[in-house]
Amino acid sequence: MKKVLLLLAVVGLLSTACGSANQAETEAPDAAAAPAAETTEAAASAGVAIALITPEDASVPMGDAELVLQVVDPATNEPVAVENLEVDLSMPMDGMDPMTTMAVVEPGAEAGQYKVMTNLGMEGMWMMTVKSADAAMPGEAVFNLDVK
Numbered sequence: 001m002k003k004v005l006l007l008l009a010v011v012g013l014l015s016t017a018c019g020s021a022n023q024a025e026t027e028a029p030d031a032a033a034a035p036a037a038e039t040t041e042a043a044a045s046a047g048v049a050i051a052l053i054t055p056e057d058a059s060v061p062m063g064d065a066e067l068v069l070q071v072v073d074p075a076t077n078e079p080v081a082v083e084n085l086e087v088d089l090s091m092p093m094d095g096m097d098p099m100t101t102m103a104v105v106e107p108g109a110e111a112g113q114y115k116v117m118t119n120l121g122m123e124g125m126w127m128m129t130v131k132s133a134d135a136a137m138p139g140e141a142v143f144n145l146d147v148k
């Protein structure tokens with residue numbers, strides 16, 4: 001009699017484990033989506049602050065584009081020039097490697113501003129990663145560009 005009870009207990013444990021495994025699987029997409037929304041906040045708090053000032057709404061027409069970035073020193077809240085600003089543009093593609101494009105970065109009209117000249121050849125959401133490679137003033141920010 002003891003053996004039968006033990007067996008029943010084991011079966012009960014197995015089905016519970018199976019049930020919770022299924023639950024974990026259905027919750028996974030939500031958990032994966034959450035960190036993406038936090039990315040911009042996390043990036044903004046590390047090192048220099050990098051903002052996209054043109055276009056303000058991050059909406060860019062397809063083709064040749066000129067964007068303006070501004071780098072701000074969080075200690076003084078003033079624009080600051082950094083030695084080297086790296087800009088990487090890519091578009092995630094279903095079942096393919098991400099699409100990339102060229103980006104030429106030049107100092108802009110005012111201190112701490114940088115012009116980004118690029119060509120976005122496809123409509124949709126592009127991801128622009130901007131990184132200050134200045135050892136004294138590091139910083140990184142990610143922007144989602146809506147290309148129309």
Ligand SMILES: [Cu+2]
Nearest residue numbers: 091093099122
């Ligand atoms: Cu694409």
